[in-house]
Every structure is written in structure tokens, then in C-alpha cells.
Amino acid sequence: MSRLPTPSNAELELLKCLWRTGACSARELHNGVAATLDWSYSSTRKTLERMVDKGLVAEAAEHGLNVYRARAGKVATLAALSSDFARRVLEIDGALPVQAFADSRLLSDTELTELEALLRDPDQDPQP
Template structure:
């Protein structure tokens, strides 16, 4: 499978709105974005979506009058791809270094408790019976 292109920060921001929608017109994406960014222009959203389609970040259904756009790659797959890239470029492939850096940068008590539970549950699953 071909590695998806890396989105720019603006493209990644737009994907955060379109992933929950699944498939949507530019107008629907614009309306979703307006709730958080009242100053975003429809033309800007449409143009960015057209660029993202050209790059392969979005797929487009042109069978209706209003084109329907959908993410070419799911959120989890994109996050995994971007994490792998970061892991290689910034941490020489060391997941341990990445995690330790993230933990040192400060996390909330709730996040720490969730991480500890995940680690504990993982240990129990891998322990012999």
C-alpha cells in the first residue's frame, strides 16, 4: 500500500473536521469549522479541499451537483503514519525515547492513570497462566 502524503498543518486541521463527518460537501465542512472558527471563509475551505484532493488526501465523488469529499485515509492510519515518521526522524526509531520525552513534557494526573492502567492490563494479558 502506498504511504499517504503528509498533510500540512492546515490540511491536518481540516481533516480533524472531516474525519467525524466521514463524507461531506465543502459547505458541510465549512459549517462544522465555523463552530470553532467563525472567521474561516467558505472559499478557503473549498480551495483547501480541492488541493487535498489533488494530493490524494481526500477522495471526491463528482456524481452529484455538490461534490462529496471523504478522507482517503482514516484518522488512525494517518496518526500511525505520522507517528512512524516522527519516530524515525526525531527519535532514531526509538519508541522508548519518544514515550519518555512525552512523559517528561508533563501529562495530567488523569492521563497518567490511564497510561498506568494500560500498562498494567497489558502486563496481565502477556503473563503466562
């Protein structure tokens, strides 16, 4: 499985907005994360440029606007971040229990099942 780079905290906020909405212009993304990131529109634009370069998001022109879509899969990204946190911070060698994510507003029941499988076997290919 090809792995995308780990997103920074700011990049993760932009990805979460894209995962919720599907596709957004830079302005829509900026407005969607304004309460969380509290930064300028130019910072959002610069971060999006870096994310395109890293392969985390795709950019396409639609109706005269640049529109962004997540290329990084939600479940695969969350599994990688969670496993990294468990290993580096908590010093846990095994998989985190999926129950730790049960109250997540970001994940559906189907995605929780996919996450559980990825946490058990991080080398498997995630669902598209």
C-alpha cells in the same frame, strides 16, 4: 503499503472532520472547522481542491453537491504523524507508547490497538 502525502495542519483539521462525519459538502466541512481555522469559505474550497489532487480526499457529486470523503486513513495518518514527530522533534528512535494517545477523543479502543501495531511496525498495511 502506499503512503499518502503528509497533511498540513489545516488539511489535518479537515480530515478530522471527515473522519468524524464520514462525508461532507465543502460548506459542511467549512462550518465544522470554522472555530479552529477561522478562515474564509474560499480557503476551505481551495484546500479541498489541493487535498483531492494529493489523494487525501475523494470528491463525488451527490444530489447536485460535491461531497468529500477521507481517503487518508485515520489510524495510518496519525501513526505517520506521531512517528515523524517522535523522530524529528523528540529524537526518539523507537515507537511512541500508545498510552500517550489513551485520552484521545479522536480514537476508539479498536483504533488505539491498530495505532499501537502501526507504531511498532510502520511498514505493515493498516486495517481498511
